[in-house]
Amino acid sequence: MSGRRIEIAPSILSSDFSNMRDAVDQVEVSGAGIVHFDIMDGVFVPQITFGPKLVKDIRPHSSLVFDAHLMIVNPETQIDAFVDAGCDYITIHQESTVHLHRALTKIKERGVRCGISIVPSTPVASIVPLLDMVDLVLVMTVNPGFGGQKLIQSCLDKIVQLDGIRKEEDYDFLISVDGGVNLDTIQDVVAAGADIAVTGSAFFDASDRSAFVQRMHSLAMESFS
Ligand code: DX5
Ligand code: ZN
Numbered sequence: 001m002s003g004r005r006i007e008i009a010p011s012i013l014s015s016d017f018s019n020m021r022d023a024v025d026q027v028e029v030s031g032a033g034i035v036h037f038d039i040m041d042g043v044f045v046p047q048i049t050f051g052p053k054l055v056k057d058i059r060p061h062s063s064l065v066f067d068a069h070l071m072i073v074n075p076e077t078q079i080d081a082f083v084d085a086g087c088d089y090i091t092i093h094q095e096s097t098v099h100l101h102r103a104l105t106k107i108k109e110r111g112v113r114c115g116i117s118i119v120p121s122t123p124v125a126s127i128v129p130l131l132d133m134v135d136l137v138l139v140m141t142v143n144p145g146f147g148g149q150k151l152i153q154s155c156l157d158k159i160v161q162l163d164g165i166r167k168e169e170d171y172d173f174l175i176s177v178d179g180g181v182n183l184d185t186i187q188d189v190v191a192a193g194a195d196i197a198v199t200g201s202a203f204f205d206a207s208d209r210s211a212f213v214q215r216m217h218s219l220a221m222e223s224f225s
Contacts, residue, residue, distance in 0.1 A: 151180030
């Protein structure tokens with residue numbers, strides 16, 4: 001039997017923003033180990049969500065791994081604030097700044113795990129020079145900005161490609177997948193080689209969220225070879 005295990009990372013983007021602390025509690029109670037915070041600035045993506053203050057205020061109330069996905073331009077200007085807020089992972093977009101190496105180095109130097117993300121139109125080749133320094137690669141399987149979109153199947157090839165490079169070069173980054181991940185798509189995502197499944201609307205739409213997380217795990221198990 002394979003020793004692989006998928007982590008489920010609910011995104012609170014699809015939660016009721018008037019009660020964000022409760023949303024994070026619901027993630028914790030469901031048995032998921034990671035909570036995914038979608039940070040949007042209205043420039044890199046059309047929507048505006050929230051900033052580091054909200055993450056900081058929730059931090060003392062949760063023992064989950066905090067995973068911040070920065071969909072903002074010039075993320076280097078906000079790294080200190082998200083580190084100070086208590087994030088465990090900070091992921092920035094390949095398309096969001098010229099100075100990716102500098103920004104990723106800054107995250108690492110502050111003692112936080114760093115991630116790089118690519119939108120559907122960005123090839124894996126564009127981040128190959130950074131793969132030896134990142135802790136996580138976040139493959140977007142929808143165009144970022146909104147929850148509830150359909151997974152773009154062709155993006156799964158990028159997970160396969162990244163998994164191949166990881167094995168070939170003996171790198172140890174995790175592969176996370178974000179966008180349209182649900183009970184219908186989890187097996188394809190896992191079969192492609194992902195380690196973390198971000199799931200927003202499917203999690204918050206589920207009537208029994210613990211059962212949803214368990215079902216995601218058991219479907220994932222069936223896909224492990
Ligand atoms: C989209 C966000 C996602 C979003 C996923 O830009 O990065 O994290 O919450 O939502 P679903 O699972 O509904 O596609
Ligand atoms: Zn996200």
